[in-house]
Amino acid sequence: MIKLYDKAECPFCWKVRLALKHCGVEFAALGLDDPANKAAWEKLTPFGTVPVMEAGDIVIDQSGIMLDFLEDRYHCLLPQDEAPRVKARTLVYYSDNVIGRGIKDVVFEKREKPEAEWDLEVIEGGRRQWEEDLPYLADALGDQPYMAGEYSMADCALAARFGMAGAYGLNIPENHANLRQWFARVVEGDHGFRETAPPVVLEWLARA
Ligand SMILES: N[C@@H](CCC(=O)N[C@@H](CS)C(=O)NCC(=O)O)C(=O)O
Known part of the structure; x- marks a missing residue:
């Protein structure tokens, strides 16, 4: 059984949980709040x-390499053709390095402090960044059901980011109807979204 040392709200972790679920791989998510898990985790990663x-004997400490490992072993995370494979990987990169920056500002501001102490300028800056980073994804998606045509590692990565965004108050603006439909498809489809989501996202979905 695969072990995944993780944190519920970490988007890199959620991306991998979604990928494991999609590939039908059984895994144990080991939270670091348990001191035994934390001690084991510390020995495994220099990062x-x-x-x-x-x-088994394989230890991986980068989420992108975990996706590659699952794809190599189970052929479950990328389309067959070359162009959509490149596209899926490029969108994972965008998810890891670009779309998260606005979300992170908002999440950190709201999560770490009581509401009365929130810096509204930071939150507004994060929202602006989020909205500036969305058109690239809307263009990439176009009228396809999933980011690279069929469900792939790109959807795992971006579903986690969009889930965290929604839970912390960042909506997908109405002008991006295709992204709204994609996200609904990911949440409501058989992709393990709810089973792998952190509590804060489940609470948001229950309210929405
Ligand atoms: N390049 C790493 C990035 C992972 C990462 O930044 N994880 C964050 C949590 S989302 C982390 O562990 N930060 C340090 C900490 O939480 O103490 C990967 O893709 O796995």
Whole structure:
């Protein structure tokens, strides 16, 4: 059984949980709030980050390499043709390095402080950044059902980011109807979204 040292709200971790689910791989998510898990995790990574995956003798401490590992082993995360494979990987990169920046500002501001102490300028700046980073994704998606045509690692990565965005008050503006439909498809489809979501996202979905 694969072990995944993780944190519920970490988007890199959620991306991997979604990928494992999609590939039909059984795994144990080991939260670092348990001191035994934390001690085991510390020995496995020089980076000090989550997620860390243990698959038998194989230890992986970068989420992108975990996706590649699952794809290599199970052929479950990328389309067959070359162009959509490149596109899926490019969108994972965008998810890891670009779309998260506005979301992170908002999440950190809201999560770490009581509402009375929120810096509204930081939150507004994060919202603006989020909205500036969306058109690239709307163009990439176009009228396809999923980011690279069929469901792929790109959808796993972006579903986690959009889930966290929604839970912390960042909506998909109405002018991006295709992104709204894509997100609804990911949440409501058989993709393990709810089963792998952190509590804050489930609470948001229950309210919405
Ligand atoms: N390049 C790493 C980035 C992972 C990462 O930044 N994880 C964050 C949590 S979302 C982390 O562990 N930060 C340090 C910490 O939480 O102490 C990967 O893709 O796995």
